[in-house]
Structure formats: C-alpha cells, structure tokens
Amino acid sequence: MAAATIKDVAREARVSVASVSRALNGGGGVTAATSARIHAAAERLQYIPHAAARMLITRRTHTVGALLPDLYGEFFSELIRGIDLAARARGLHLLVSSSHGGATEAAAAVRSMQGRVDGLLILSERVDTAFLRANLPKALPVVLLNSAVSGPAFHVINIDNHGGAVAMVRHLLQAGHRSVALIAGPPGNFDASERERGYREAMARYAPRAALTVVAGDFTEESGYRAGQQLLARTKRPAAVFAANDMMAVGCLAAFKDAGARVPEDIALAGFDDIPITRYVTPALTTVRVRIADFGRLALERLADVVEHPGQETPSADTLGFEIVVRDTCGGNKPEQNS
C-alpha cells in the first residue's frame, strides 16, 4: 500500500483535489464543514503531502544549504547547532555539505544543491566574488560567513576578528605587560590576517614604542608549541603572548611549561575563540569569546529574510560581537566588555 496522495484524500472526503489543497494550506475558500471533513479524511489516511511535488510547482523547498570547509572541531559543531536551532524555529530544513577543499569541489557542491535549497550559507576560504558569480545562479540568495569578500554584492556576516584582537592586545598592555608578541595564523587565512591586523593596530595605538614580534603558526597545537619554544629562545622575551587562536595558545602553554617558564608570572598568554578546552588547561586560558552558535543563528536568520523578501534588502555586512574572558594566564585583572 503506497502512501496516500491528495487524490485519495479528495475521494475520501468527496471533494476535489483543489479543495483539499485549499483546506490544508491556504485556509481561505472552504466552508468550515468541508474543511473539517477534509481534515478528518487526511487524518484517517495519514496523508502527508509529497514534498517533491510541492517543490516542483511552488519553487520553494523550505530548505537551506550550508556549505562548510570541514566539520572538524568545536567551532563547526557550535555553528551548525546555531544554524539548526534557527532553522527549526523558522520551519526550515538544513542540508549540510562539508569538506570543500578546492574550488572545483565547492563548485560541484553548489551545483548539486541547485534546486534543493532556497538559499545558501557559505563558509569557505576559497570562494571569492569571481567564483560566486561564476557558479551561483544569480537568483539564489546567499549569505557569506566570515568571508573576505566585502563588496556590496553579497550579504556577509563576520566575526569581529579585528576588534577582538585589538581589545585583547589592549587588555594585555593595560595589565602592565610592556611588550606583546603575536603567534600568527596560517598565511592567506581571513581570520588570521584580520587578527594580525588587529594586533598591529593595537600595538601602534597603545604601545607605539614597543617592538612588534610576530612568529609564524598555522592554527594547530603543534605550531603553537614550536612558536612558544621560539619565543623563549629569543634574547628579549616578550612579556605577553597573544596567540591567534586557542589551539596554538594551548600548544604554547605546553612549551612554556616544559621549559619551566611560569604563566603568567614569567610570561603572560592569551588566545582567541574560547573553545571549551581553555577552561581545563592549567592555568585556565584568557581568551576572546565569540558566540559561535549566535553566529550561525544570525546567519540563518539573515538568509531567511533574504529568501522571504528577495532582492529587497540591500546587501549588508554585519559583524558579530565578542567578549574578553579573563582567566588565569594574563596576569592582569581588568575585565573588559564589548558587543
């Protein structure tokens, strides 16, 4: 016995399919009596409208797609959680697709989502304006997450990498540390370069005479460890270290411990992201928190708005707030807030 169709319901309720559709969807144009009869029949037959047929005629899928570079780690877990929560609240389905290394792969993913989604959330290093223009049907609403493409062409929502970095460096300086070194992220990475820009700007503004120290890193724990060793080996040790993300800060902390340097007495340390681990290392890591779930939620809501009112909204660039969360690795005790 195959699933019941709208025709079955119509027959059962002794009306036409049109009336069934009206009674179940629109609401208008049907007597209360017939509507009740139709609902009863639908209930009896366990009728569930065929999604594909509806999509075909309606041109709406009630689904949004999320294109992500990878799903590794707490960041994406939280991001998806936020997106999913918001989608659920709006009655939207969520189609996820990850692991888009190259541009070709991403292009294939976009193509394969064609017609299955009403809009797209894209978080990827690789996509730029040219790519989007080439691969996106221009009718498809898109919101870019944490993307370097700024122009007025697309909706963008970014984490406040720059602001967070400025605030953290300022916090370290105000805590009394004369010099602050940076462990940078991978070259070419948007988050990394924005955080480095924030570091440089804050140093120039709040400690114009201090030397700039930047050692390389790639966001991994190992690179943080190596960076920590390098920093200790220098003749002029910095008073504080700002790692461009928490994983590197954790690695750096291990290097300091192994070398017998006390944190924060001998050298202060701070990270970026506020991943859960930061609370459990000893001493607990000072870092800048971004509410990732909110990030996802915001992105989905913006996308949903664009889907509802196509072309009305002028592309906007939002930036998500952050907080400096002071724990035990930074020495000072001046909490700071920003949102």
Added chain:
Amino acid sequence: MAAATIKDVAREARVSVASVSRALNGGGGVTAATSARIHAAAERLQYIPHAAARMLITRRTHTVGALLPDLYGEFFSELIRGIDLAARARGLHLLVSSSHGGATEAAAAVRSMQGRVDGLLILSERVDTAFLRANLPKALPVVLLNSAVSGPAFHVINIDNHGGAVAMVRHLLQAGHRSVALIAGPPGNFDASERERGYREAMARYAPRAALTVVAGDFTEESGYRAGQQLLARTKRPAAVFAANDMMAVGCLAAFKDAGARVPEDIALAGFDDIPITRYVTPALTTVRVRIADFGRLALERLADVVEHPGQETPSADTLGFEIVVRDTCGGNKPEQNS
C-alpha cells in the same frame, strides 16, 4: 531569465527531451554524435536538472536524514563529520535535524522529512519500537544508532558500551587497584545503563570479593565533581574510580584536586568517550575511546546499503569497537586493545 530546462536543451540540440534525458543519464540508446551535441547544448545553457522534478518521478531523493537529540559537544560534531564524509563518498546529501526532546517533536520531525529523504539515521533516547512503528512509513529504511531497541525489526548500530566498561574495569583491577567505584550516568540512559552493566559484570568476574560502589551522576561535569566529593568522604575510599563518561571524570578530578588527593597515587581515575579535553587536563585522563566518526560512517554505509537493496538485508545489529587509551590517571601501565 529563468534556469534552463530539459526542453531548452532539447530545442538547442534539435532533439526530443527523451533523448536529452537518455544522453545525460542512462547512456544507452543515443548515437555518440547526438550525445555529444546534447552535452554541448547542456553545457552552453548551463543546464542543471531540476532536483524536485526528478525526485517526483524517480521516487529517489539521493538524500538521507539524520535525526539527532541535540548537537551539543564534540560527540555530535564527530558523528556528523563521519556521516557527512560517507554520504559525500556515496553521492548522497545530508539533511540534519536536531533538538528532539519529546516524542511529539520527534514525530513531527519524521513527518516533515517524509518524501525528502531515502532513509533515516536516528539517534534518540526517546524512540522505541512502538514509536517507530507508529510514525515511520514502513517502506522507509532506517538505521538506529546507539539504541536500546534490539528486536529483529530494525537495523541497529551500537557503541560497545558494555565491552568498553568491562575492559576498563578489568584494566584498573589488573593495574593493582583492589576496589573500583563507579560514577553512574543518568538513570534511563541507554549508554549509562550499559556501562554500569559492564562495570558490574567485570567486578563480578575479576574481583568477586570486592565491594560494589556506585554513586549517582548525570553525565555532567558538576555531577562528577559532587560524586568525587562523596567518594572522598566515605570511610572506605575506593582505590580507583571509573566514571561513566569523561565529563564526569573531569569534574571528579577537579574535586580530588581541590581536596588535596593526588591522582593517581592516592586514587586512580578513568573515564569513557575520549573527548579532546581528556588530553589537556592534568594529569591526562585514562579513558576508553570510541571512534565516533567511524560510528557515523558505518551507520551511513549500512543505511545506504539498505536503500540500495530494499528489504533484502535482514536487520542486523552491529557493535563498534573501542580501545582503552592509557594516560596518567590510572596508575597501571598495561595497555589493552580490542576491536
């Protein structure tokens, strides 16, 4: 200019729509020459088949759904990653839906996925056989993850909670600890009860004369902290503590530290899950690892098989392997392996 349809391609290539369909999908029944002409035309028009229309006629969505209770934490991050990887490898899309507290909510989720997916991955405390029979169209392939429903009615894949617990308790005993206490998980939770069953069985088998000590917990860090305090307050302290999950072990470790008890010298400790944090607490936590990404991958592959060959496979119950990962909280040094 709307998206190109198959008719546009047919006109462009001066053939019928049927030939276009054959050339692009099946392969058979078309001359090489015409096929080339069709492909060229499709390329020129940037033709992408309308997914919904295809679903409607084909009755295949090339999409699987994943019903999850929540998306919080590293566990689900990894699970989704594994599922997504396998889905991508099979050319399937992934529709996720989380936050299903109650049964009604889960039922609604199942209904709303109706017709959008070829099969369903379900991980939920609340669903039992009765629920599934009531809410699932019996044609829809389903694979249950970590579920208590055993019967021969559904495909099930479980983590080896029982085996892992047995192995860990045995490991603690073999490391020389006379007594092992358990910090239990929330009552009614499947994982929790299986792990407790493993604890009791291992104690009965390997330390039949030792007293059983079970204190309550609910998988949260706080409950682990409280349990740790309770255990220290006892007149007869256990030599080792097995927490039913890592978060509780971490909380318990904090309680021991705060009370001045040395780990593992004064009291040994072990967890379950191998979440990333376990590597970063001091001392690093001994635990039992389950490869969650593999878990997801396996589940999806089984589901894909069922989708391909409907009704052929007899419902199977698989169990995923585990490893004891020995770190610094358990005192002994006898690694053990099992898969």
Added chain:
DNA sequence: GGCGCCAACGTAAACGTTTTCATGCGGACT
C-alpha cells in the same frame, strides 16, 4: 528485391501538487 529486425529517436503519459479560471448557487439590493 522484399522481409524483418534492431537501433535511434520521438510522443505522450505519469509523478502529486498548486493555482487559475470557470461554474453554479444563494442572497442582497434595486
């Protein structure tokens, strides 16, 4: 040279909806 067969291709039905348009009917207003 006629017959039949096979491959290539076209025609049209079908999938399950939504929606536009037509139809009929009752009641209110002139």
Added chain:
DNA sequence: AGTCCGCATGAAAACGTTTACGTTGGCGCC
C-alpha cells in the same frame, strides 16, 4: 421580481523530469 455579486467548489493546466511505447529508417538475409 430580476440582476448582480460574492463565495464555495470543480476542472484543468502547469511545474520538469523519466520512461513505456510507438515510429522510423537502415541494413542484413533469404
């Protein structure tokens, strides 16, 4: 009492694809 309007309802088209079936043409074989 006749006309008109509005409202509930039904018939049918449309969405874009796949596929069963029919048609054509060419070629081999007798």
